[in-house]
Amino acid sequence: MSVSQLAKSIAESPTLRLNEQARLLREKGEAVVHLGAGEPKNKAPIAAILTAASKLNTGDVKYTPADGTPGLKKQIIRYTEENYDRVVAPENVIVSAGAKQSVFNILYSVLNPQDEVVILAPYWVSYPEMVKMCYGVPVIVKAEDGGFVPRPEDIEKSVGSATRVIICNSPNNPSGVLYPESLVSWLVDFCERKGIWLIMDDIYHRLVFDGKKSPSCFKYTKKDTETSKVIAVNGVSKLYGMTGFRIGWAIAPRPLVQIMTNVQGQITTTVSVLLQAAAEGAMSGLQSAVDSLRLQLENNRNVMLQELASFNGVKTIKPDGTYYCLPDFRAYSQKSVELSDFLLKKALVVTVPGREFGMEGYLRLSYAGTIKEIQEGIARMKWALDPSAPNEIYVGDKKLVRDWL
Numbered sequence: 034m035s036v037s038q039l040a041k042s043i044a045e046s047p048t049l050r051l052n053e054q055a056r057l058l059r060e061k062g063e064a065v066v067h068l069g070a071g072e073p074k075n076k077a078p079i080a081a082i083l084t085a086a087s088k089l090n091t092g093d094v095k096y097t098p099a100d101g102t103p104g105l106k107k108q109i110i111r112y113t114e115e116n117y118d119r120v121v122a123p124e125n126v127i128v129s130a131g132a133k134q135s136v137f138n139i140l141y142s143v144l145n146p147q148d149e150v151v152i153l154a155p156y157w158v159s160y161p162e163m164v165k166m167c168y169g170v171p172v173i174v175k176a177e178d179g180g181f182v183p184r185p186e187d188i189e190k191s192v193g194s195a196t197r198v199i200i201c202n203s204p205n206n207p208s209g210v211l212y213p214e215s216l217v218s219w220l221v222d223f224c225e226r227k228g229i230w231l232i233m234d235d236i237y238h239r240l241v242f243d244g245k246k247s248p249s250c251f252k253y254t255k256k257d258t259e260t261s262k263v264i265a266v267n268g269v270s271k272l273y274g275m276t277g278f279r280i281g282w283a284i285a286p287r288p289l290v291q292i293m294t295n296v297q298g299q300i301t302t303t304v305s306v307l308l309q310a311a312a313e314g315a316m317s318g319l320q321s322a323v324d325s326l327r328l329q330l331e332n333n334r335n336v337m338l339q340e341l342a343s344f345n346g347v348k349t350i351k352p353d354g355t356y357y358c359l360p361d362f363r364a365y366s367q368k369s370v371e372l373s374d375f376l377l378k379k380a381l382v383v384t385v386p387g388r389e390f391g392m393e394g395y396l397r398l399s400y401a402g403t404i405k406e407i408q409e410g411i412a413r414m415k416w417a418l419d420p421s422a423p424n425e426i427y428v429g430d431k432k433l434v435r436d437w438l
């Protein structure tokens with residue numbers, strides 16, 4: 034088949050592939066535990082449903098401006114003021130089909146072929162592929178100490194004359210770690226001195242635990258929004274568990290938003306008016322849903338850590354936020370793809386291999402599900418891997434006997 038070399042080189046999203054595998058196994062009646070999920074089980078906030086439903090009832094479902102409806106932009110401006118202490122204009126805001134499209138639009142709008150994009154590891158699986166789709170070159174920076182937070186020296190070494198962008202995601206998918214304020218302020222200052230765009234993917238920034246707060250990237254810039262190099266990306270997917278609504282946005286200087294709007298206008302025209310209405314409803318309604326999601330995640334994180342603590346040889350850095358943790362399974366296998374496949378086959382537990390996030394030997398585990406799923410999932414993983422665990426386990430009413438340890 035004749036297809037583009039570039040398109041052929043783009044990897045399948047491993048998280049979407051695993052979701053599909055889990056769905057197919059469940060359809061066959063298998064009792065799968067999904068510790069790979071990037072979404073909680075909550076229902077969308079009622080305000081989102083009512084606003085979208087009332088828009089639908091008018092029957093007036095048409096195109097909207099390519100950069101978003103004035104109503105949703107108004108809520109995004111209010112959100113930016115409340116959470117970032119930054120007053121921005123409607124011309125600084127562009128709504129897209131999820132934060133994923135926001136990040137892609139930014140990269141497409143700022144990169145020339147062979148420009149380099151520095152990505153801090155561990156990183157969200159889609160960044161390197163998106164950079165490649167824009168004919169750019171991903172440059173991965175790992176913390177030299179093997180941890181989850183690269184140091185300024187590590188980053189500086191990877192920046193050269195071809196660097197156009199640094200992408201930073203904190204709290205971080207997959208590690209759950211919140212980057213220290215000192216690193217965020219250094220990144221802002223460094224990028225603005227060097228004239229490099231800094232994409233702050235803040236999609237989890239309000240899902241932070243233990244009373245901590247995610248630092249506002251705009252706090253450290255000495256420039257105004259029009260001359261700053263900082264671009265903040267956000268959305269409703271993680272904040273309200275509204276993953277299927279596909280609404281994200283970027284805050285950037287006006288000329289860049291204009292270019293992104295032209296790009297988006299030629300590709301998708303706009304995002305569905307119904308989904309924008311839903312996001313506007315969620316953002317203008319009661320915000321208690323965010324607090325209850327955060328508290329539920331914090332509690333789930335605690336249960337996950339407790340379960341992992343009794344797993345021989347597994348080391349876990351405590352996540353500060355998000356839906357995820359990234360335990361080190363190198364005591365069991367250096368090859369995370371094989372380990373993840375083994376766990377799905379033998380124990381019917383979905384995990385995401387760390388290799389996909391630049392951390393070979395680790396597994397990303399999600400605590401966005403129920404406590405029961407976390408306990409059941411970890412118990413099955415222990416049974417499959419840890420010789421000190423009982424060698425029989427019940428999965429549904431099926432008794433499984435371990436015969437490989």
Ligand code: PLP
Pocket residue numbers: 071130131132133134157202206234236267268269270271276279280281
């Ligand atoms: N950024 C990060 C770090 C993510 O983890 C995700 C989703 O998993 C996204 C962006 C995409 O979010 P959205 O559903 O808004 O496209």
